[in-house]
Amino acid sequence: MNKNATVINRESIENWRDQKFGMFIHYGLYSVQGRGEWAMFIEQQDIDEYKKLANDFTAENFDADKWAKIAKSAGMKYMVLTAKHHDGFSLWDSKSCMEDHTVMNSACKRDLIKEYTTACRENGLMVGLYYSPLDWRFPGFFAPRLYKTNAKALVKQTHDQIRELLTGYGKIDLLWFDGAEDFWVAQGLRLNLLRRPEDFRTNIQVEDFWKAKDLDKFIRETQKGIICNDRIGDKSYGDYFAPEKKIGEYNVVDPWETCDTLTDDWGYHPGAKIRSLRNVLNLLVKVVCNGGNLLLNVAPRPDGSFEPNEIKRLEEVGAWLEKYGESIYGTRGGPISCGDFGGTTHKDNNLYFHVLDWNEDEILIPDVGSPKITSLTGANLTVNKENGLIKISVSDKDKLEMDTIIKLTYQKPVKEIFASDIDYKELSKKRSYSSDAIIVADVK
Ligand code: GLC
Numbered sequence: 001m002n003k004n005a006t007v008i009n010r011e012s013i014e015n016w017r018d019q020k021f022g023m024f025i026h027y028g029l030y031s032v033q034g035r036g037e038w039a040m041f042i043e044q045q046d047i048d049e050y051k052k053l054a055n056d057f058t059a060e061n062f063d064a065d066k067w068a069k070i071a072k073s074a075g076m077k078y079m080v081l082t083a084k085h086h087d088g089f090s091l092w093d094s095k096s097c098m099e100d101h102t103v104m105n106s107a108c109k110r111d112l113i114k115e116y117t118t119a120c121r122e123n124g125l126m127v128g129l130y131y132s133p134l135d136w137r138f139p140g141f142f143a144p145r146l147y148k149t150n151a152k153a154l155v156k157q158t159h160d161q162i163r164e165l166l167t168g169y170g171k172i173d174l175l176w177f178d179g180a181e182d183f184w185v186a187q188g189l190r191l192n193l194l195r196r197p198e199d200f201r202t203n204i205q206v207e208d209f210w211k212a213k214d215l216d217k218f219i220r221e222t223q224k225g226i227i228c229n230d231r232i233g234d235k236s237y238g239d240y241f242a243p244e245k246k247i248g249e250y251n252v253v254d255p256w257e258t259c260d261t262l263t264d265d266w267g268y269h270p271g272a273k274i275r276s277l278r279n280v281l282n283l284l285v286k287v288v289c290n291g292g293n294l295l296l297n298v299a300p301r302p303d304g305s306f307e308p309n310e311i312k313r314l315e316e317v318g319a320w321l322e323k324y325g326e327s328i329y330g331t332r333g334g335p336i337s338c339g340d341f342g343g344t345t346h347k348d349n350n351l352y353f354h355v356l357d358w359n360e361d362e363i364l365i366p367d368v369g370s371p372k373i374t375s376l377t378g379a380n381l382t383v384n385k386e387n388g389l390i391k392i393s394v395s396d397k398d399k400l401e402m403d404t405i406i407k408l409t410y411q412k413p414v415k416e417i418f419a420s421d422i423d424y425k426e427l428s429k430k431r432s433y434s435s436d437a438i439i440v441a442d443v444k
Pocket of ligand 1: 037244266
């Protein structure tokens with residue numbers, strides 16, 4: 001990350017890390033088919049036939065303001081909408097989209113990106129756009145040497161469309177690339193195996209296919225302070241990395257964001273299974289404790305409305321965040337990494353211990369800094385000190401199914417109390433702890 005980026009705006013990145021929770025939205029022609037956003041490719045649908053779906057794409061209940069309000073009710077602070085997915089269908093009035101495969105040439109005939117960007121801003125949410133340079137309509141993507149002119153046209157479309165998006169819709173806070181890593185290019189029909197990209201990373205066929213350096217320079221000069229993920233070029237561009245459908249490993253130094261789905265897939269499937277509230281909260285809390293943000297995907301119906309069960313689940317998440325958000329927003333992960341049973345976050349003088357699975361009777365914290373210990377979730381606590389450890393136990397009835405949160409308030413910033421990360425496994429193995437192991441501010 002970052003090696004080649006022209007301007008890196010630390011302030012924007014830290015601001016984005018404070019937001020923690022965003023809404024991802026996959027919406028496009030594939031929503032009409034209801035078989036996920038990869039159906040065109042996986043089923044090898046005839047492109048001309050696929051394009052006819054535009055006649056049914058009315059988006060009659062697309063209401064970006066409603067979307068933004070739902071995101072807010074979920075406690076989300078930013079949104080990322082698929083401006084164009086791999087099928088090439090562009091949700092805005094794009095002049096440089098090959099063969100006018102755009103929303104203006106569909107039954108909808110409204111610039112949805114305009115409505116969306118306006119609604120995000122009006123609702124105080126960060127504005128994010130997903131953009132896939134990969135476009136299945138271009139044979140030059142699959143066989144760039146055989147279709148050289150076509151491959152060039154694809155790269156040109158990408159640069160031109162990024163220019164349209166970044167110059168026509170006011171301030172864009174975040175650009176979310178997908179399918180633009182060099183290792184995707186020239187993989188032909190093996191492309192659907194790219195869901196396991198590790199097989200391809202070492203097999204780059206065309207170096208610098210997307211002219212990523214120029215693109216990156218343009219992006220950062222045009223939208224000051226914008227942040228981008230790293231799914232482009234050789235992955236050295238971008239401000240943060242983006243693990244997909246998995247909780248990122250504990251890393252409280254580099255910025256990262258897990259993207260995952262609220263239902264089974266990214267694109268719409270009628271009647272899709274939905275995560276339980278516990279499952280969503282587990283995901284969110286673990287991601288945040290491990291040092292990341294969570295971008296949670298919602299798949300609107302073809303008409304642009306959300307499934308009622310998705311709205312309900314999101315509101316439940318929002319209600320939880322309303323109560324316990326101080327242990328999430330504006331925090332950073334750590335300093336104690338806990339593995340499966342929970343994790344910690346901290347902000348200023350407060351350390352929050354999140355227990356998600358009670359597989360231990362008591363929680364251990366190094367006995368330094370004489371914190372005031374309370375429970376955000378109202379648990380009765382028993383606190384003992386022994387062998388350099390504070391041992392906190394919670395009565396069974398106060399062990400919550402969702403998340404039991406214990407708050408430790410120190411007299412100075414947690415970062416100064418624990419100057420280095422602590423591995424909970426090591427801590428609990430010892431069951432006694434020497435405070436020498438922790439570099440306290442006093443002795444620094
Ligand atoms: C994948 C898929 C895509 C989805 C994206 C979200 O790379 O190709 O369909 O949009 O992940 O992260």
